[in-house]
Amino acid sequence: MDFEYSAKTKDLMDRVSAFMDQHVYPNEHRFEAEVADGDRWQPTKVIEELKAKAKEAGLWNLFLPESARGAGLTNLEYAPLCEIMGRVAWAPEVFNCSAPDTGNMEVLERYGTEEHKKQWLAPLLAGEIRSCFAMTEPDVASSDATNIESSIRRDGDHYVVNGRKWWSSGANDPRCKVFIFMGKTDPGNPNRHAQQSMIIVPRDAAGVTVLRHLPVFGYDDAPHGHGEVLFENVRVPLSNMLLGEGRGFEIAQGRLGPGRIHHCMRLIGLAERALEKMCKRVKSRIAFGKPVAQQTVTLERIAEARIMIDQCRFLVLNAADKMDRYGNKVAAKEIAMIKVAAPNMACKVIDWAIQAHGGGGVSNDFGLAYAYAGARTLRLADGPDEVHRNQIGKLELQRTQ
Numbered sequence: 417m418d419f420e421y422s423a424k425t426k427d428l429m430d431r432v433s434a435f436m437d438q439h440v441y442p443n444e445h446r447f448e449a450e451v452a453d454g455d456r457w458q459p460t461k462v463i464e465e466l467k468a469k470a471k472e473a474g475l476w477n478l479f480l481p482e483s484a485r486g487a488g489l490t491n492l493e494y495a496p497l498c499e500i501m502g503r504v505a506w507a508p509e510v511f512n513c514s515a516p517d518t519g520n521m522e523v524l525e526r527y528g529t530e531e532h533k534k535q536w537l538a539p540l541l542a543g544e545i546r547s548c549f550a551m552t553e554p555d556v557a558s559s560d561a562t563n564i565e566s567s568i569r570r571d572g573d574h575y576v577v578n579g580r581k582w583w584s585s586g587a588n589d590p591r592c593k594v595f596i597f598m599g600k601t602d603p604g605n606p607n608r609h610a611q612q613s614m615i616i617v618p619r620d621a622a623g624v625t626v627l628r629h630l631p632v633f634g635y636d637d638a639p640h641g642h643g644e645v646l647f648e649n650v651r652v653p654l655s656n657m658l659l660g661e662g663r664g665f666e667i668a669q670g671r672l673g674p675g676r677i678h679h680c681m682r683l684i685g686l687a688e689r690a691l692e693k694m695c696k697r698v699k700s701r702i703a704f705g706k707p708v709a710q711q712t713v714t715l716e717r718i719a720e721a722r723i724m725i726d727q728c729r730f731l732v733l734n735a736a737d738k739m740d741r742y743g744n745k746v747a748a749k750e751i752a753m754i755k756v757a758a759p760n761m762a763c764k765v766i767d768w769a770i771q772a773h774g775g776g777g778v779s780n781d782f783g784l785a786y787a788y789a790g791a792r793t794l795r796l797a798d799g800p801d802e803v804h805r806n807q808i809g810k811l812e813l814q815r816t817q
């Protein structure tokens with residue numbers, strides 16, 4: 417096994433890091449100030465300006481493997497780049513590599529028709545519009561997607577879509593022009609995994625109403641946000657169906673793998689940054705006659721954080737490699753493993769960094785409270801820990817005769 421990044425990857429890592437140093441870190445305050453100024457739900461100028469710069473620098477759409485439309489990187493090559501972007505919550509969008517768009521673009525690339533690609537994938541890849549993935553529903557336990565109750569009913573040359581979704585990330589963004597919507601086309605099918613389909617719903621279709629945004633621990637995540645959305649008798653052409661009726665789970669399997677591993681890659685970057693902040697703080701802060709860094713509990717935590725971050729990085733790289741070599745389906749166990757490991761690791765590391773900062777840690781001055789809120793959601797979003805552990809456990813049992 418060769419643990420060295422390739423020359424191509426190293427070059428891109430240098431370029432993404434240099435871009436972060438030059439354009440992203442110096443603008444962290446500007447981003448916050450722009451969101452706080454006026455209508456929070458309008459796109460920021462800073463991101464739009466930086467998107468143009470990233471495109472110019474050739475640091476654009478780095479996420480899309482096995483497609484001439486992407487940058488030609490494998491998951492393994494993309495992993496360290498995504499990690500670097502993950503150090504700042506809004507940075508991935510600058511490189512057109514942010515959730516939920518990357519997952520949605522993968523769906524359109526892998527399962528969309530040429531017409532879907534022209535209408536939706538092209539403007540998404542150009543960073544002109546954004547998108548939303550609408551699966552989770554307030555009324556049912558959506559960690560078991562067979563419970564999803566929304567309906568997609570055929571009526572002549574249209575489908576009629578009805579349902580209430582929540583945690584539809586990005587729905588509040590005025591640039592969000594398209595939803596990938598999951599619902600039942602065949603609720604009576606004895607095979608519960610063949611009941612669901614995914615369909616494209618334009619944001620401006622009659623009957624789509626964003627009811628409210630849902631804050632996370634009080635953070636609104638503006639201008640991106642997470643919405644509760646009502647779909648009332650929304651009519652879309654038959655051609656908006658993705659892959660075919662009853663094939664929603666097949667798409668979910670394809671979509672959620674990449675989406676999940678990207679979250680984990682970003683979480684490693686977020687944890688690295690928290691550890692850096694922690695080390696910086698404890699070296700300069702004196703308590704009881706010596707720097708906090710010299711309290712053995714601090715050293716223990718720093719050491720443990722380093723071990724945990726590196727463990728996770730290796731697990732993520734292993735999962736990425738398996739996806740590249742054998743496909744997302746075969747890598748399901750490795751993806752489930754990192755989806756449990758990375759958010760738990762990041763929560764722990766960020767929590768230690770918060771503790772080392774004292775009261776400052778829970779303020780907005782160091783970005784740690786917000787980082788914790790983000791990492792904590794990923795123990796739920798894209799499937800709660802327990803569901804992934806169940807899957808890992810079952811696969812492990814299958815190995816034992």
Ligand SMILES: Cc1cc2nc3c(=O)[nH]c(=O)nc-3n(C[C@H](O)[C@H](O)[C@H](O)COP(=O)(O)OP(=O)(O)OC[C@H]3O[C@@H](n4cnc5c(N)ncnc54)[C@H](O)[C@@H]3O)c2cc1C
Nearest residue numbers: 549550551552557558559583584585793797798799800802
């Ligand atoms: C910030 C954020 C962003 C999100 N973005 C999106 C998005 O863009 N699109 C979208 O569709 N959804 C999104 N989600 C929703 C997310 O994917 C769901 O919240 C998640 O799948 C869990 O579903 P649920 O909330 O219905 O929890 P439930 O299904 O009600 O589960 C509740 C709890 O029950 C327990 N549980 C469930 N199953 C098992 C089991 N088998 N064994 C043991 N315990 C179990 C777990 O502890 C779980 O947390 C987002 C969520 C958050 C917080």
